[in-house]
Amino acid sequence: MDRKYRISKVFNNNVILVTDKNSNQELVLVGKGIGFGKKDGKKVILSESDIEKSFIAYDEKTKTEYFQLISQMNSNVLGVSEEIIALAEENLGRLNSHIHIALTDHIGFALDRIKMGMEISNPFIYEIKALYSEEFRVGLMAAEIIKDRLDVEISESEIGFITLHFHSARQNKKVNETLKDTKLIKDIIELIENELSVTIDNGDLIYTRLINHLRLSIQRLDEKKYIENPLLDSIKEQFKYSFAVAGKIGEYIKKEKNVDVPDDELGYLAFHIERINETKKLMKRNVTESNKK
Structure with a gap:
């Protein structure tokens, strides 16, 4: 189906800003060669096959x-x-x-x-x-x-x-909000590294799991979505140190975002921290045994 447009601006050979003559709506049209040879202010007839994508840019x-x-x-x-x-x-x-x-x-x-x-x-x-x-x-x-x-x-x-x-x-x-959350996650990782005296390799699966958990956790806090942790009592009992580190992170998040982090959320974070701590201990044992040999 052909439609009539008036060209407001040719951006390049593949993108033009137009006014639809039927609806009087301004649109950005994207299509291979759609702007080639076209001039601002001219009327054109375009078919659906000419247009790969059309949208309102504002x-x-x-x-x-x-x-x-x-x-x-x-x-x-x-x-x-x-x-x-x-x-x-x-x-x-x-x-x-x-x-x-x-x-x-x-x-x-x-x-x-x-x-x-x-x-x-x-x-x-x-x-x-x-x-x-x-x-x-x-x-x-x-x-x-x-x-x-x-x-x-x-x-x-x-x-x-x-x-x-x-x-x-x-x-x-807003981009600055996304940037703040990204910085917050980076700061939390550094806090964990300092508390455990370990460097988390950003190429490791542990790093990927941790960073994705933190992203979802912060998203839940922003959206005021609260989850239940059925293992919370066991985590508090078995992973005392890791839960204490998670508590410090909870305080830091509260300071930065002015939100309280529930214990259920801290429990899941403690589980990740415990995994990192255990990995560090295992690596130390392997190094010690290797040196003995």
Whole structure:
């Protein structure tokens, strides 16, 4: 079925901003070659086969902000950002519409920094990769689009920041909230390492299990969802030290997020801490026995 559109802006060969002549609705259209040879202000007729994806890039609250961005941002960067967002929604599901502003602005700023030789390292890259693996996978795909369309290679640190935007839009959260939770998890891991005098290898299965548990635990606290721990009494009795360490973490979370962490939640955390402690003891025994030989 063919539809009539008026082109508001050609972002690149694959992305255009249009007004649907029937509904008078402004849309971003993504499709291979859809913008090639097109001009701003011209009327076009497009068929469904021409359009891979169409969406509204803003709501009424953010309309002014989006059009300010369009007036200030390089069209190629706008087009690439919209291609990336379309790809992200294909892989991750519906994203909060504010990503069209937040991610586009971030990518534009990141590209400017890279051109000036001012790349920023990402101190949470290991946590981001482990916590948001699906989003990071799409971030790698986004890096390929940027390289292919703009001939700019972005670092793993930058991919990590793009990943945060994907996760935030997926959870309807602000990026700084996601970043705070990521930092909180990193701090908790360091606290556990200090308490147990151990270094947790971010490539180990123990690290992955711990970090994913902490992510879900913090999510439950944010959503005020409380779980029951049928083994709580046994954990308190058998894993006294680990539960005490979990209690310190609970106090830290309370200080950072102003929420009380229930004992049931601390019990599950203590179980993970105990596993790390036992692994450390086993490694020490193996080293001692090896030295004796």
